[in-house]
Amino acid sequence: MQHVMEQFAEKIRECYRDPLDPIATQFMFRRPPTVGELQRPPQVLLLGNHSSGKSTFVNHLLGAGVQKTGVAPTDDGFTIVTYGQVSTDRDGPTVVSNPDLPYEGLRHFGDQLVSHVRLKLRPAELLRTVTLIDSPGMIDEAKSEDGRGYDFPGVVRWFAERADLVMVFFDPDKPGTTGETLRVFKESLAGIEHKLLIILNKVDQFDNLHDFARAYGALCWNLGKVVQRKDLPMIYNTFVPREGKPKSRLPMDDFEKAREDLIEEIRRIPTRRMDNQITQLQAFAERLRLHALVLDAAASRFRMLRARWRSILFLLFAALTGGAVFSGLIIALPAVAVAALAAVALVELVTLPGAKRRIVGRLDEIFEKLHDRELLVRDRAEDLRAMWDEVHPHAREVAEKRGLQSFKKMRWADRTVLDELLQQDIPKLRSNLYDALRGGPAEDAPPRDDRPAA
Ligand SMILES: Nc1nc2c(ncn2[C@@H]2O[C@H](COP(=O)(O)OP(=O)(O)O)[C@@H](O)[C@H]2O)c(=O)[nH]1
Ligand SMILES: [Mg+2]
Structure with missing residues (x-):
């Protein structure tokens, strides 16, 4: 039995190592438990x-x-x-x-x-x-x-x-x-x-x-x-x-x-502990997913806004310069340059930071939008909202301190891996654990369909 438990422990450590730890680092989520913590008797x-x-x-x-x-x-x-x-x-x-x-x-x-x-x-x-x-x-x-x-x-x-x-x-x-x-x-x-x-x-x-x-x-x-x-x-x-x-x-x-x-x-503690560790892994992955998805969506809102402002500035500058050149008012070019600089400063120093603050203040709304379908299911809605309430303060703090521009876009592959982990791998790990406890097949048993998909 000890050997079987060791296999489960190794699988849990593997999940933390990849994909959870890299995503947690990218979005400055809390650190996963260390190997020492996971291995303690x-x-x-x-x-x-x-x-x-x-x-x-x-x-x-x-x-x-x-x-x-x-x-x-x-x-x-x-x-x-x-x-x-x-x-x-x-x-x-x-x-x-x-x-x-x-x-x-x-x-x-x-x-x-x-x-x-x-x-x-x-x-x-x-x-x-x-x-x-x-x-x-x-x-x-x-x-x-x-x-x-x-x-x-x-x-x-x-x-x-x-x-x-x-x-x-x-x-x-x-x-x-x-x-x-x-x-x-x-x-x-x-x-x-x-x-x-x-x-x-x-x-x-x-x-x-x-x-x-x-x-x-x-x-x-x-x-x-x-x-x-x-x-x-x-x-x-x-x-x-x-x-x-x-x-x-x-x-x-x-x-x-x-x-x-x-x-x-x-x-029964050793098996109870393994069950607890799977629960802990699931809780960590669910919260990390929420944190990362919301911050990623906030960051892409900000990037879109910034791109829009930058193209407006560019077009304005191009139109003014073009106008000055075509109408022969070369002499007005320095004035255009000064106006352009002032506009850039205004956008970069006032408009964009203001927009960033507004987006960070609206993380709740982003969360609701991202999960609009899931939130229609009543049982799920309560769990999800409670989880978001837990995650929100840290997500907000990270967004305020680090600034939204510093987050690299979340890779599609990471998103898929996280979803698969929550919907397939973790439920399967748990059903395998129950099978092993009952003395049944420990490896690759199909997930029990009475377990809720995460
Ligand atoms: N009657 C009775 N006495 C007990 C029982 N368990 C411990 N004791 C006695 O209670 C006293 C205190 O026990 P101990 O184990 O040192 O308590 P501790 O301070 O909580 O560690 C000792 O004299 C024990 O012999 C019990 O189940 N029944
Ligand atoms: Mg004593």
Whole structure:
């Protein structure tokens, strides 16, 4: 399976390399993800109150005592647990200064954070495909926020953006989202709700169903205030069995099942990641296409206008010179030359810049015109408009800063390749991925016709 996934990854990289990167450069669109970003191993970030059972869960997943656990706040750092044939630990400064590891970006959060980062290499099978990141417990008191000495929500955001799954643990003692947890939801997890898995952990601690229902209700109530989604995310109610501990009084079967589902989600990450990367590729290509088409159309409007003005000037100059020569008024030629120069200056310095500003101000109209047919289809119209709203500010900025005259005309071949990529290649890549997951033909399967053409 790993080999098949590697083939998909290579195809995705190929699409970025050609045609997307050259077109993105030509129209100054944002850069595609780097090879390093595309190749980084799938990651799971574990967040939650201190003592909510994150480290215990990590140990359970790996079947080994990798992380220290305990009721007292034993751990105040970020621990990256990844695959290594020999068990070794590396400290923060070594981790962030190693260019082969994808953690150099953490350096700008300062020495205080770096000294709280640790990398553990362990020979556990699961780590071959997934990297786990255990985090310091969030503290539910407002005043504790300054105590860490680094930007905690910022660091969480950094990890969360690069993770494929973010697990947020709550426990019976603190099913609320106050203090730091609230800040983290608002500042670090906004916009990545689709990666969140919410866990009400340690359910074996409840004495009765009534207590469980109260805690579950409190958690839902609190999440409703901070998670920006129309529906409530799925909550996994579970626990990690520990040796020698008394059995819970609640029937545990469903909670055991939830833990199995959770672990299955983690095992599925490599394929989920590939699916995400195809979605990311499609989103990039769709936005690049909009950006490039609109700027190209604006630039050609401007070029046409400029050509028209230049021919008017030329004709005017030719007519005046001809008139002067034919009517024998050679003496008037210097005056004609001065008038021509003044007209050229007026057009180049006033009229054309004004026209350029007007065209840049009308990108919306150009977008509407280019997509008039597509915009008649209702579902498509909403998506398209939302996408254009996202792309517009950058397109406008580029047009204002670079000037429309600097864009080379978009080649017809590039346009066709972009359309083919969106309408055929990417949907086919996705259906091939689904086929491969089902164990069917991985190569050159025809696109499934129930997938929407992009
Ligand atoms: N009853 C119960 N206790 C748990 C469970 N998971 C962890 N614990 C205990 O809770 C305490 C804190 O766990 P730990 O994993 O260190 O929490 P962390 O601070 O989130 O990493 C430890 O004493 C664990 O033994 C669980 O599912 N049920
Ligand atoms: Mg811990």
